[in-house]
Each structure stands twice: as C-alpha cells, then as structure tokens.
Amino acid sequence: MKRIGFLSWALWFGYAFLYVPIVLLVVYSFNESRLVTVWGGFSTKWYGELMNNDALLSAAGLSLQVAAVSATLSVILGTCAGMAMSRFGRFRGRTLFGGLITAPLVMPEVITGLSLLLLFVAMEQLIGWPDGRGVTTITIAHTTFTASYVAVVVQSRLAGMDGSLEEAAMDLGARPAKVFFVITLPIIAPALVAGWLLAFTLSLDDVVVASFVSGPGSTTLPMVIFSSVKFGISPQINALATLMILLVAAGIFVASIVMTRQDRQRKRDEQMALQTG
C-alpha cells in the first residue's frame, strides 16, 4: 500500500512539474502590472498591445508561411523516405540512407544551422543561388530537419500496417503506383497528418537554425521572442504564449474529435460488413 502511495505522489509531482509553469504563464498574461510576477489586477491590455506590435505580427506571418511550406515539403520527402526504408527491401546505399534519415534527429541544432549556412554561402559563390539568405533558405533548412521526423513517423506506421492488403492488390494486378495511392496512402493518412503537424510545430519553434540561415529582413517569430526574452520578461510575450497555447489546444481538440469520429465510423463499417456478409 505504501508503494502505491509513493507512485501516485510521484505521478502528481511529475504532472505538476510539467503543467504549473504553463498555467502560471497563462495567468500572468492577464496581469495589469508590468512586473510580471507581481499581481496588479485583471487586465487584457497586453493582448491589445500585442495586436499593435507590427514587428511581431509580421514575424508571426512569416513564421506561419515558412512552417506551412516546409511541413508540406517534409511530408512529401518523409513519406518517400519512409516508404523506401520499410517497403523496398535492400537497395544500394540503404545503410547510408538510414543514417542520413536518423542523424538529423540527434544532430545539435547549432551544427545543423552552421553547416547549412556554410553550404548556402558556398553555393552562392559557385552558382549564384540562393541569392542572399531569407525565407527560401529558412524553408529549405526546416524541411531538411523536419523531414526526418516525418520519415520516422511514417516508417513506424508502415511497420505496424498489414502488408497483406498491398500484396492482395498487387496479386489482383494493380500497379505499384496505384497500390500506393488506393491502398497504402489512405491507411497511413493519420501518420501523414501527425507528421505534418509535428513538422509544422518544430518549424514554428526553431530559433537556432533560423538565426543562422536567415538574412536581413527575414526575422521569424521565435527569433523575435528570443531577442526580447533575452533582456528579461515582458507581459506581451506572456499574452503571445497564451494565444499559442490556445491554438495548440484547439488543434489537438479538433484532431481528437476527428479521430474518434473516424474510429466510430470504421467500427460501424466493420459491423455492417459482418452483418451483410
């Protein structure tokens, strides 16, 4: 009995550790006082100021654009890579390919950022592209490191999927491309959505790599947050953080509703199939 007590205590401590900082962040975003940690009454004035902060809003727009484009690109690349790793058996260079996929996951951000910047500089010297650094280079950099995450997500979904469906389609004469689009893609679609969301979040969160490969005039939202946070705390950042947390919570809420509905639909379909058959 004593041990159970210790375990639930540890669990509560862990959850408190994870959530209390986030709750405090949200609470203090409604604080009247400029001193973030002294409560001066309820106010939404920081949200108002946030809406008038043009530098921050344009950085947010740029970040959302980069995140959307790079997440889409990395889903395409990651799906190809995941398919190659789990469905193509042995092919020449598979070991190197596997290494190239997993290495970006553990590579320190400072190295990824530095190495991509040096590549862009060398390419500009050699072939004149990319002309300076900006949105394009940030998008390429984010695609590169997020594609690995998508590849891992897709690969594990493919590994858990029943391969006999694809084989049956192949036996019935469907070409590989058709098998992929008609059978495989619908089944791994949840993994693609999860991969896209993960890539989007990682891109929206990155400050280190973006700082290396961005140019003048292309400042992303995390870069703005980072430079303002470095000089202490400001209630505006609390307000911004609250909005971002709200956005994530809403996204997860919608995703879970869609998933439960799909699950229910699938179960209903299975029952129908059983009854008619």
Add this chain to the structure above:
Amino acid sequence: MRGAVSALAAVLGRLGLWGRGVVVAVPYLWLMLFFLVPFLIVFGISFSESVIAQPPYAPLVEWLTDEDAGTTKLQLLLNLTNYLRLTGDDLYILAYLNSVKIALVTTLLCLFIGYPMAYAIAKAPPARRGPLMMLVILPFWTSFLIRIYAWIGILKGNGVVSNLLEWAGITSGPVEILYSDWAVYIGMSYCYLPFMVLPLYSTLEKMDPTLLEAAADLGCRPFKAFLTVTLPLSIPGIVAGSLLVFIPSVGEFVTPELLGGPDTLMIGRVLWNEFFANRDWPVASAVAIALLLVLVVPIMIFQYVQAREAEER
C-alpha cells in the same frame, strides 16, 4: 495483340521501377545535398584560416601561377591552428567538460522524475494509460522557447519560487535561482522529460506481470522484486531514454543562454559566440567538429539500441 500487351507490360514495369527509383532518389539527393555535403563543408572550413573578407575564411584550394616558371599548381592548405586553439585554450576544454556535466545532471534528474512516472502509468489500468501518456506528451506540442520562458518568471528573484520560499519562512528575502547552473538543470530536465518517459513507459508496459507475481509467490518483498526483476528488465528503456536526453542536452544553446549565468559555459554557446560575435567561421566549424566527436559514441550506442529493438519486434 499478345505482343502489344507484353510490350506495354514491359514499359509499365519499367515505369514502376522508375517510380520506385524516384521515391528513393528524391529524399536521398535532398539529404545528401542539405545534410551530408554541408557537413563536409564544415569539416573543410575547420581547416581554413579566418580572414577579413566576405565570406570570412580563406579558400582551402588555390591555383598558384608562377609567372617566372610559367607553371600553375594547385595548392591545398590545411591549417591546424583552429584545433590547436581548441586544445590549448582552457575556455574550450572547460566548455566541453561543463556541457557533459550539465547534460549528465539533466539526464539523471529526468531519470529520477521520469522513472516513477513511467512506472506508475504502466501500472495504471489499461484504459487510463493512454490519457496519462497523452498528458506527458502534450507539453511537447507547445513551443520549447515559451516553456523555457515560463521558468524565467518562476526562478527569478521576487519570482514565484522566491516568494514561496520567503512566505514559508525558509529564506528571508528574495532568492535568485535564475542565471545559475541550477536554473539550467531545471529548465532542461523540464523540456526533455517526455523523451525520458516515453521509452521507459514502452519497456515497462511490455513487461510480463506474471514475473512479479512469481517473485511474490516465492516470498520476495515488493521492493526487492523491483530491484531484481523490474529494474534489470527496464534497462533498454533506461538506456534509450538517457541517450535521448543526453545527446541533445550536450549541444543545447537556448536554455543556457536564457536561464544560465554568464559563466554557464556550454559548447553550443561557445560555437554561437564564435560565429555571431567573433565572426570566426573556421573556429566555429572546428568547435562543431569537436562537439560531434564528443557525441559520436553516444549516437552510435543509440543507433545500436534502436536497431536491436527493431530486430526484436
């Protein structure tokens, strides 16, 4: 007719193969160009010399034309001074040792907080495990930067922790935990905790409960059963989780920059400063290569553990 069909089939077959080739080639080429090649460039530039120019490094390879002899030769200059500087200057060695120390403490903190959590979740009724795990992963979806920022308000003098300690009468006056190594430990273990809990949970959940029942039937006390049965069986999870926390912690930049003091030296910070403050690209590259050397062994162990896990499945 039959000939036409078989010809068509052959063409389609080739197309199928071609399609397969593209599926491999596109991500392969992308990763080669934007991951492997950049890395080789870093390696190359780490042997270069810093110059005041645009870009600020001397080319490694140069065509030298000797006017008198009328010959042209290709000269490759490899400069080892950057590496000599790394080994000769205490700053760099201290930064390396400190990074490893901070990463180790972070890993241990994550293990101490994460193991009981993972164990408790694995012991919970099956229907409750999913939501409990979800609660561990959820914070991961909110911005890393924002989560680090949250700790500034908690740890600074006159912050939440300081006020709590003062209210409880433990301290008399504000305590400044921010801008110290402890702030970095707390912030980093906070951010990396889900990485520890996930693999631990997946090994603990797979464990056969009858093993513990057998131990109890044979008269083993629960704590001893935990030490002799559960703990050894969960070692793969401990190793995977520790590496997932340790590896990114060593090269961490944002957390020590925001929560650490000016004397919280870490390699990520040194690299950043060499690049942005000193504009010394060759030394920054040499620091990057040396950082990778520190990480090569843990990364290889990690790959090995992952591969073995994949085989067992």
